[in-house]
Amino acid sequence: xxxxxxxxxxxxxxxxxxxxxxxxxxxxxxxxxxxxxxxxxxxxxxxxxxxxxxxxxxxxxxxxxxxxxxxxxxxxxxxxxxxxxxxxxxxxxxxxxxxxxxxxxxxxxxxxxx
Amino acid sequence: xxxxxxxxxxxxxxxxxxxxxxxxxxxxxxxxxxxxxxxxxxxxxxxxxxxxxxxxxxxxxxxxxxxxxxxxxxxxxxxxxxxxxxxxxxxxxxxxxxxxxxxxxxxxxxx
Numbered sequence: 001x002x003x004x005x006x007x008x009x010x011x012x013x014x015x016x017x018x019x020x021x022x023x024x025x026x027x028x029x030x031x032x033x034x035x036x037x038x039x040x041x042x043x044x045x046x047x048x049x050x051x052x053x054x055x056x057x058x059x060x061x062x063x064x065x066x067x068x069x070x071x072x073x074x075x076x077x078x079x080x081x082x083x084x085x086x087x088x089x090x091x092x093x094x095x096x097x098x099x100x101x102x103x104x105x106x107x108x109x110x111x112x113x114x
Numbered sequence: 115x116x117x118x119x120x121x122x123x124x125x126x127x128x129x130x131x132x133x134x135x136x137x138x139x140x141x142x143x144x145x146x147x148x149x150x151x152x153x154x155x156x157x158x159x160x161x162x163x164x165x166x167x168x169x170x171x172x173x174x175x176x177x178x179x180x181x182x183x184x185x186x187x188x189x190x191x192x193x194x195x196x197x198x199x200x201x202x203x204x205x206x207x208x209x210x211x212x213x214x215x216x217x218x219x220x221x222x223x224x225x
Contacts, residue, residue, distance in 0.1 A: 031210055033212055033213075042216065042217045043202070043204075101145070102159060103204075103211070105157045105159075106156060110155060
């Protein structure tokens with residue numbers, strides 16, 4: 001499996017500000033994903049982070065609101081822009097293991113917007 | 115649109131009981147089904163199933179896939195309070211193998 005770290009683990013932010021979440025993996029991985037889990041809900045995919053090119057966003061998510069970077073095969077960032085209380089969620093990055101296609105999750109970032 | 119449905123949504127049992135969690139799916143180009151345990155924030159990987167009828171086992175947990183009937187079950191025997199969690203099943207879809215999740219089953223094990 002892969003060891004994945006995320007920073008910050010939690011944050012409380014004011015409406016209208018932005019927060020950047022970092023995801024670091026201990027080995028090179030081909031696919032990295034960003035998910036959101038709103039309170040009481042299951043996980044929803046935000047986007048696939050592509051190395052060296054623009055992320056692929058799911059329906060309902062746009063680059064202006066959730067810009068994503070992936071400068072190399074072990075690191076990605078997700079920014080939550082112009083936050084509102086509806087953005088309060090757990091944000092999770094995940095990676096696809098190259099060999100067996102198992103997917104592993106980072107520890108998550110709990111974001112509260114006031 | 116790909117879909118994963120879990121049942122029951124919640125379950126309360128006592129220590130020592132055996133539970134069965136269900137997951138049905140409708141996924142284009144099905145490749146595999148994954149089970150996760152979520153206690154706080156991060157889902158912890160349990161199993162990945164690709165072949166019908168082959169049970170995967172880890173301690174008191176086991177899981178099996180039926181590709182003909184499009185479902186999977188997760189069994190937990192001799193439950194313990196530490197098994198209390200949300201159990202999620204998910205299936206990769208799309209060319210990037212991004213996961214479509216079910217709504218989860220909230221399991222509560224009482225002492």
